[in-house]
Amino acid sequence: MNTLPEWTDLRYFLELARSGTLSGTSRRLAVEHTTVARRIDRLEEQLGATLFDRSREGYQLTEMGLALLPHAEAMESAVTAAQDELTGAQISVRGIVRLGVPEIFGSRIVAPALVELLQAHPDLSVDLLLLPRFANLANREADLGVMLDPPSTGRYMVTRLASFRMYIYGAPSYLAKHPPIKVHADLMQHDFVDYVQDRLASSGLNYMGELGFTPHRRMCCTSLAAQCEAAALGLGLILAPPYAVPNDGRLVRVLENHFYAERSFCLVAPTDLYRLQRVRVVWNLLRDLAEKNPALFIIPESR
Template sequence: MTTLPEWTDLRFFLELARSGTLSGTSRRLSVEHTTVARRIDRLEQQLGTTLFDRSREGYQLTEMGLSLLPHAEAMESAALAATEQLAGIQVSARGLVRLGAPEIFGTQVVAPMLVALLREHPDLNIDLLLLPRFANLANREADIGVMLDPPSTGRYMVAKLATFRLYLYGSKEYLARHPPIREHADIAHHEFVDYVQDRLASSELNFFEELGFTPRRRLCCTGMMAQCEAAAMGLGLVLAPPYAVRNHHNLVPVLEDRFHAERSFWLVAPVDLYRLQRVRVVWNLLREYSERNSPLFKNDDKLIEFSRTKTSFE
């Protein structure tokens, strides 16, 4: 190799590594897909190696491509940091932040809080990824992820966002048509709405195993938003946090003062991206908002702490 690769070619390399397709990369970079292919071919010729395996399914990094990836990411991070520093961005953040969040949390909590932030920072843009799984930060699918399982390896900033409790809810119509629920044993005679068990994005979503019995699932959905809609229509009981049901006024808590499950959301961002002003602005907003709005996550402080291995009741 007689010359260094151009940074613009490495940008194409990074985006293709993340999206896996020419069409996805062309959309992200606002160019034709033929331009993407030409840039990748040029980079491979310049480096004298094959960076991607091509197939009908898309582009997969080769061993040499995987070796190049962290160096290209470091160059990207340095370029972004230099741009911010030279632009003197200290008060107003600018640029794009991609934020991955669970569907109903992102819809009911995150999206509304972002409105004021975007008004405050007119040059800031946010892509809110409401995925049926948790965002893949390793391939830079998102800059920040809200997840139940923080990574145990890799260079990430990790902080607890909120501990939330899940309560049993049922619609007023459902509860009026079915036997009353006065104690834990009564729950076993009722029907439930839950997650599709073989499509769980995390084992932490397996809430109902903590009931102490196998629930009678009438409907299973891959997202909690659909679960709450079905429960609100009277199909069965649902286990959900307060923020998930706040717009369903006909859903009422069941055994609220005697039973709950508990989980935690974690904020995660690659260390190099966390250094960027625009990423920290979004990160800080999420943490501050969660601290100020604890009723979204817990109905009150009177509940007995719930054990992950043993059910607790008064």
């Protein structure tokens, strides 16, 4: 290698590693996709190494690409910190933040909260990834994410976002047509809607394992939103957190506080990205949202 790579080429490398596609990278950098391809080709030629495996599904980092990734990320953090210090950008939040959150939590809770944040920071943009699984922060699919299981390896900032409880709900139409539920044992006579068991994004999603019996699952789905809709139409009972249940009376709680499964959401970001102010602004929004709205996660017990 006769010359050192340009930072701008490394920036293209980072964005392509995170998005996995030329189109996604071109959108985030506001350039043509051909420009992205050209920059990556030039960087590979300079380094004398293939950084990406190309396929119809997108771009995946090779072993050499993975080796380059932490060095490029360190340069990104240094450049951003220098820009903040020299331009006073610490008082102006700008850039794109990619946030990965569970699907129904993101659509019903996070998306509305982001509106006010983005109105307050016109130079900030958010890519909200609503996923039926948890964001892969190791390959930089997202800058920060809400998940059940924090990474066990790597350098991350991790905090508990909120504990939440999964209560039993049923549609009034379903409950009217089936045996009454007065005690826990009565649940054994009923149908349930649940996650697809061999597609669980986390073992923590096996809430029904705490029922004490094997439930009769009428329908399983990878989407909690779809589960709620099926249950609201009377297909069966469902375990769901308060924030996921439509506030329209189509689902009502069963057995009140006599049974629930409890879990905790964690908020996670790679340490180097957490240093970026635009990431911390979104991080703080989520923490504030959870702190000020505990009833979204746990219903106060009636006396």
